[in-house]
Each structure stands twice: as structure tokens, then as C-alpha cells.
Amino acid sequence: MCQAGEDYGGCRAPPGRPHVSGAQKCMKCKEGAPVLVIRVGDAFCKACFREYFVHKFRAMLGKNRVIFPGEKVLLALSGGPSSSAMLRQVQEGLSRETAKRLRFVPGVIYVDEGAMCGQSPEEREDTLTRMQALLQASGFPHHLIHLEEVFELPSSILQRAPHAPSPPGSSYKAAVEGFIHQQRRGAAGTGDTMAPEGQVQERLAVLGMQEGAAASPEGLLPASALTEELRRLFGAVTTLTAKEELLQMLRTHLILHTARAC
Structure with a gap:
């Protein structure tokens, strides 16, 4: 949660950017009072912007076809x-009330960087307690790890995972159709009428029970020796750019290792 100071006190537009006038109306519904402007003068009311935001999020997942x-x-x-x-959009995308549900199985990871943000042990514990509650409330399998854990990573994390080439003629559309066909065939064989999305929900529940205990609130802070070692490591880096690059690299290694171990 190392973030630059953000002003949440109002919706003031940055200098040089278009702002909302009292006479404007939402460009989509033509009725609602606009609350923000995107692109070049496109004003949206709250409801229309939310619909636009959800559409863009879903379209991004469908267009990239990486999942x-x-x-x-x-x-x-x-x-x-x-x-x-992002987390909220995924939660809504997996909801049974959603028309076109997401078909992947999400997990959540939070990397504690309090040692590099100058937080005291008390501040770190308070932050970790709040994040632990947020992770548990998500309903997804979750992992709360500390940046200090990079010292315990195996050397294999620096090696690329073996990648199996896709068979000739494979495509995202074929994979989706094959997945749906397989799920429906399995449901028909067992007399179950559960849809593929319902099976994703069931799998989430199982994963949550299996991995929920791994993120217990006990022992929130890492060993102080590891924290001092991490601070010495960053203290040896002279420029802020180099510190940021080091932080990004360590964070990526932790996330990558956790993803491979899941």
C-alpha cells in the first residue's frame, strides 16, 4: 500500500482538463446530471459511467483472450x-445475478510492503488486520505475504516455467467451446443440471476452505531480522528509481512464486 498522496476530498478536475458545467447532461441517458468527464468532453452521470466501466472491464478480458x-x-x-x-468487478462478474458470468477461478494476494513505507510495527499490524478482513470478505482463496519473504524464495523462481506449446489450430474460441461442452457432458452423466458457472462457484468454495486457513490473523508481522535485512538491502540502493525497480522486481517474484505454488 505504498502510494503517493491522493486527494479524495472532491471531484476537482486537473488543470487543463474539461470540467462539468451545471447546464450539461449525461451524454448517454441525456437526463442525469453528469459527475465526471472522460476523454474529450464526454460527460457521464454516475449510473451511466458505472455501466460504461463494467462494459470496458468485461470487453478487456474478452478482447485480450489471455484467460x-x-x-x-x-x-x-x-x-x-x-x-x-478490479476485485469488485470480479466479484460481480462471478455473481449468479450476472448475465454473462466470468469463467475463471480467482484468488487474491496482498504483498505487505510496510517495511519500505516507513510504517511502525503498530501501523503495519493495523494495515494487515484491515487487509486480512478485506481478503476474507472477498470470498476467494487469499494469500497475505510480506516483502521480507523474498529471502526465503527458492532460486528456481528466477527461471522461466516450462511452457507447453499450443497444439496446431488451437484457438480461444475452441477452448471456450470445449470447456462448456466438457462441463455439460459431465453434468449430464451425473444427472446434475449445474451450469459451468455454477461449477466455478462450487470450486471457489472448495478452494476457499482449503486455503483460508493459510492466511490466519496470527503472527501478522515477519521476523524482525528479516525486516532489518530488507532495509539494509534497500539502503544500499542509491537512487529512487533503482529502489522502485528493486521493489517491483521483488514484488513480482513473490507474486509469481505464489501463483506457481497455488
Whole structure:
């Protein structure tokens, strides 16, 4: 949660950016009072912007086609507004009330960087307690890890995982159709009428029971010796740019190792 200071006190537009006037109306519904402007003068009311935001999020997942049905996806949560919005969108995308549900199985990871943010042990414990509650409330399998744990990573984390090449003629559409066909065939064989999305929900519940105990609130802080070692490591780096690159690298290694171990 190392973040630059953010002003949440109002919706003031940055200098040089278009702002909302009292006479404007929402460009989509033509009725609601706009609350923000995107792109060049496109004003949206709250309801229309939310609908637009959800559509863009779903379209991004469908357009990139990097996530196949049934895959486990680890979501990195920082506690900031962007990652919190991502988590909320995934929760709503897996809801039974959603028209087109997401078909992947999410997990959530939070990397504690309090040692590098100058937080006291009390502040870190308070932050970790709040993040622990947020992770548990998500309903997804979750992991709360500390940046200090990089010293305990195996050397294999620096090696690329073996990647099996896709068979000739494989495509995302074929994978989706094959997944749905397999799930429906399995349901028909057992007399179960559960839809593929319902099986994803069931799998989430099982994973949550298996991995929920791994993130217990006991022992929130790492060993002080590891914290001092981490501070010495960053103290040896001279520039802020190098510190940021080091932090990004260590964070990525931790997330990658956790994803491989899931």
C-alpha cells in the first residue's frame, strides 16, 4: 500500500482538463446530471459511467483472450482504488445475478510492503488486520505475504516455467467451446443440471476452505531480522528509481512464486 498522496476530498478536475458545467447532461441517458468527464468532453452521470466501466472491464478480458475458462487467476490487491475496483468487478462478474458470468477461478494476494513505507510495527499490524478482513470478505482463496519473504524464495523462481506449446489450430474460441461442452457432458452423466458457472462457484468454495486457513490473523508481522535485512538491502540502493525497480522486481517474484505454488 505504498502510494503517493491522493486527494479524495472532491471531484476537482486537473488543470487543463474539461470540467462539468451545471447546464450539461449525461451524454448517454441525456437526463442525469453528469459527475465526471472522460476523454474529450464526454460527460457521464454516475449510473451511466458505472455501466460504461463494467462494459470496458468485461470487453478487456474478452478482447485480450489471455484467460481460458476454468483457469486459476491470482489477483494482486494493493488496497488502492484501482485494485479494489478490479476485485469488485470480479466479484460481480462471478455473481449468479450476472448475465454473462466470468469463467475463471480467482484468488487474491496482498504483498505487505510496510517495511519500505516507513510504517511502525503498530501501523503495519493495523494495515494487515484491515487487509486480512478485506481478503476474507472477498470470498476467494487469499494469500497475505510480506516483502521480507523474498529471502526465503527458492532460486528456481528466477527461471522461466516450462511452457507447453499450443497444439496446431488451437484457438480461444475452441477452448471456450470445449470447456462448456466438457462441463455439460459431465453434468449430464451425473444427472446434475449445474451450469459451468455454477461449477466455478462450487470450486471457489472448495478452494476457499482449503486455503483460508493459510492466511490466519496470527503472527501478522515477519521476523524482525528479516525486516532489518530488507532495509539494509534497500539502503544500499542509491537512487529512487533503482529502489522502485528493486521493489517491483521483488514484488513480482513473490507474486509469481505464489501463483506457481497455488
